[in-house]
Amino acid sequence: MTTTPLIRVENLTKHFPITRGIIVQKEVGAVQAVDDISFEIIQGETLGLVGESGCGKSTTGRTLLQLHKPTSGKVFYKDIELSTASNAVMREMRRNIQIIFQDPYASLNPRMTVGSIVAEPLEIHNIGTAAERQERVKELLELVSLNPHFINRYPHEFSGGQRQRIGVARALALQPDFIVCDEPISALDVSIQAQVVNLLEELQEEFGLTYLFIAHDLSMVRHISDRVAVMYLGKIVELAARDELYENPLHPYTQALLSAVPIPDPVLERKRKRVILEGDVPSPANPPSGCRFHTRCPIAEAVCKEEHPEWREAVEGHWVACHLAK
Amino acid sequence: MTADKKLEKLKNAKKIGESRSPMQDAMREFRRSKIAVGGMIVVVFVAILAIFAPVFSPYGFEVQNLRNNRAKPMEGYDITETYAEEKCHWYETPLEWGCTVFIAGSDALGRDLFSRIVYGTRVSLAVALAAASVSLMIGLIYGTVSGYAGGNVDNLMMRLVDFLYAIPLLPIIILMTVYFNAVSRQGSESPLMIWLIGLDKAAGGLLFVFIAIGALNWLGMARLARGQVLSYKEKEFVEAARALGAENGHIIFKHLIPNVLGPLLIAESMAIPGYIFLEAVLSFIGLGVTPPTPSWGAMINEGYSGLRSNPHLVLFPGFALSTLTLAFNFMGDGLRDAFDTRLRGRN
Numbered sequence: 001m002t003t004t005p006l007i008r009v010e011n012l013t014k015h016f017p018i019t020r021g022i023i024v025q026k027e028v029g030a031v032q033a034v035d036d037i038s039f040e041i042i043q044g045e046t047l048g049l050v051g052e053s054g055c056g057k058s059t060t061g062r063t064l065l066q067l068h069k070p071t072s073g074k075v076f077y078k079d080i081e082l083s084t085a086s087n088a089v090m091r092e093m094r095r096n097i098q099i100i101f102q103d104p105y106a107s108l109n110p111r112m113t114v115g116s117i118v119a120e121p122l123e124i125h126n127i128g129t130a131a132e133r134q135e136r137v138k139e140l141l142e143l144v145s146l147n148p149h150f151i152n153r154y155p156h157e158f159s160g161g162q163r164q165r166i167g168v169a170r171a172l173a174l175q176p177d178f179i180v181c182d183e184p185i186s187a188l189d190v191s192i193q194a195q196v197v198n199l200l201e202e203l204q205e206e207f208g209l210t211y212l213f214i215a216h217d218l219s220m221v222r223h224i225s226d227r228v229a230v231m232y233l234g235k236i237v238e239l240a241a242r243d244e245l246y247e248n249p250l251h252p253y254t255q256a257l258l259s260a261v262p263i264p265d266p267v268l269e270r271k272r273k274r275v276i277l278e279g280d281v282p283s284p285a286n287p288p289s290g291c292r293f294h295t296r297c298p299i300a301e302a303v304c305k306e307e308h309p310e311w312r313e314a315v316e317g318h319w320v321a322c323h324l325a326k
Numbered sequence: 327m328t329a330d331k332k333l334e335k336l337k338n339a340k341k342i343g344e345s346r347s348p349m350q351d352a353m354r355e356f357r358r359s360k361i362a363v364g365g366m367i368v369v370v371f372v373a374i375l376a377i378f379a380p381v382f383s384p385y386g387f388e389v390q391n392l393r394n395n396r397a398k399p400m401e402g403y404d405i406t407e408t409y410a411e412e413k414c415h416w417y418e419t420p421l422e423w424g425c426t427v428f429i430a431g432s433d434a435l436g437r438d439l440f441s442r443i444v445y446g447t448r449v450s451l452a453v454a455l456a457a458a459s460v461s462l463m464i465g466l467i468y469g470t471v472s473g474y475a476g477g478n479v480d481n482l483m484m485r486l487v488d489f490l491y492a493i494p495l496l497p498i499i500i501l502m503t504v505y506f507n508a509v510s511r512q513g514s515e516s517p518l519m520i521w522l523i524g525l526d527k528a529a530g531g532l533l534f535v536f537i538a539i540g541a542l543n544w545l546g547m548a549r550l551a552r553g554q555v556l557s558y559k560e561k562e563f564v565e566a567a568r569a570l571g572a573e574n575g576h577i578i579f580k581h582l583i584p585n586v587l588g589p590l591l592i593a594e595s596m597a598i599p600g601y602i603f604l605e606a607v608l609s610f611i612g613l614g615v616t617p618p619t620p621s622w623g624a625m626i627n628e629g630y631s632g633l634r635s636n637p638h639l640v641l642f643p644g645f646a647l648s649t650l651t652l653a654f655n656f657m658g659d660g661l662r663d664a665f666d667t668r669l670r671g672r673n
């Protein structure tokens with residue numbers, strides 16, 4: 001595996017303004033969905049992004065694709081800065097970076113046939129004639145193990161897993177090299193989840209794809225990722241190679257998360273000690289001072305309340321944002 | 327079932343690749359509702375009447391014979407058999423003395439009521455079609471733009487709609503019509519008025535009815551379209567299109583309008599009875615069609631002063647009016663049920 005970063009994110013911040021007023025809208029605050037995060041994704045790897053609901057995982061993915069304009073910070077694809085790219089450049093860039101959505105029911109237009117859904121990217125970028133597109137669509141459907149005869153069917157005739165495959169085929173149509181998988185399996189049955197994950201892995205091998213894999217299922221992330229980043233309340237708190245992170249978590253939040261994963265062995269499972277966090281996630285519109293986790297942290301000290309923890313490399317390749325972690 | 331039959335059935339079964347679109351699904355659902363299909367049959371029948379009005383009506387709508395005025399239904403004046411056989415060809419010599427049988431009677435000017443009702447379908451359907459398409463077009467474009475643009479543009483556009491909603495348009499339409507009719511009688515020099523008068527003639531004196539109904543009804547359609555667009559533009563398939571690099575035009579025409587159009591069409595089909603009724607109201611108070619063009623509303627107006635002695639002058643056009651509006655209502659209900667997939671418990 002090469003180590004050149006394909007995607008570089010620097011101090012990315014996304015705040016959604018909260019406005020008040022009927023005619024003249026006044027900004028009274030902001031939801032700090034993503035706050036000052038930096039990471040790199042290396043060519044060919046899968047970076048897992050985990051965290052509980054509402055911690056800004058999806059916003060990170062979408063801001064990275066410029067579906068939301070970032071409040072500040074930079075996103076680079078190779079050496080091209082996406083956050084300031086013109087519309088024309090961005091349009092070209094979209095051929096390289098794609099997204100697969102969480103909800104396979106909402107992500108396909110119910111009034112379009114499967115053929116026209118998968119052909120849509122080709123149409124938007126004026127690739128090929130109608131006949132060539134049709135051929136390409138059939139290829140793509142076969143690639144994701146769907147019957148190419150389904151081309152004239154409508155999304156409502158498919159199961160969730162099949163729909164998700166259609167979404168994958170659409171994302172692959174432009175031959176991208178980076179795909180944001182925004183919880184692609186969360187809405188699926190467990191039996192179907194494995195199919196889709198295996199499909200994603202096969203495609204990665206075949207086309208050398210790079211993934212940002214967003215999920216909240218820790219075992220699934222462990223299965224598919226090369227490196228894993230943990231988010232809490234708009235911040236990345238820990239980032240390390242998969243095994244390093246799962247075996248040697250440094251941040252107390254990561255430790256709490258991992259302690260919640262059940263072990264498929266009754267003897268071990270009985271001995272498993274859970275770190276139970278108290279309280280709820282604070283509102284991202286009004287995050288705690290200092291370390292954002294200090295309100296729920298079992299080992300918090302005075303310093304945590306006052307100072308932002310530094311984003312530092314504790315062990316080689318193992319980054320953490322905690323005052324107390326060694 | 328024999329083996330042969332089973333085999334036959336298997337052969338005829340749905341092949342892979344054959345499929346039903348959401349539209350086909352809806353039509354299947356629609357056909358299940360008897361009352362909706364009944365309504366549609368009536369509407370189609372009335373449409374045929376309107377298109378082939380000269381074939382179905384025994385006489386012209388404007389032909390009058392004052393000696394035959396206020397004939398009762400099925401009453402023939404002075405038909406002596408010999409006279410009728412020798413000289414009467416009713417289809418050639420309309421309203422000739424002694425040759426006529428009035429199926430639905432005749433009005434105060436001796437015009438055949440049945441013929442006038444048949445021709446009246448033209449006005450009602452023209453109003454229904456024109457008003458529906460005008461309000462649909464304006465409402466769809468205005469609402470889609472407003473909803474898609476969002477923010478301050480949306481705010482401004484919707485406040486304009488609120489403003490127009492608050493103005494009682496009917497009195498303004500009445501004033502405009504009175505003024506316009508006065509000018510068109512006098513003749514005018516201004517090119518705009520000449521153009522308007524020409525347009526009014528082409529529309530059979532219905533121009534202001536169209537304007538009135540269009541102006542009153544696109545507002546509701548715009549609100550509906552905006553609401554639909556607001557919900558659809560947040561859907562993931564729109565976001566997927568944006569992630570693919572689609573431009574606004576593509577998103578609006580490929581993704582939003584096809585999804586918004588369904589509910590709007592249903593709303594239109596439910597609003598059509600109102601349009602027909604509004605035309606009848608305007609004609610009833612003398613602001614609709616110019617005589618002698620027959621309109622059901624105008625016919626009811628003419629007849630109701632003699633309601634006791636000649637009830638048929640009100641009953642027949644009234645029956646026609648209520649039948650058509652009911653038919654449209656039933657059809658609209660059926661369409662709503664067919665397209666509102668939530669009622670079917672399906673995604």
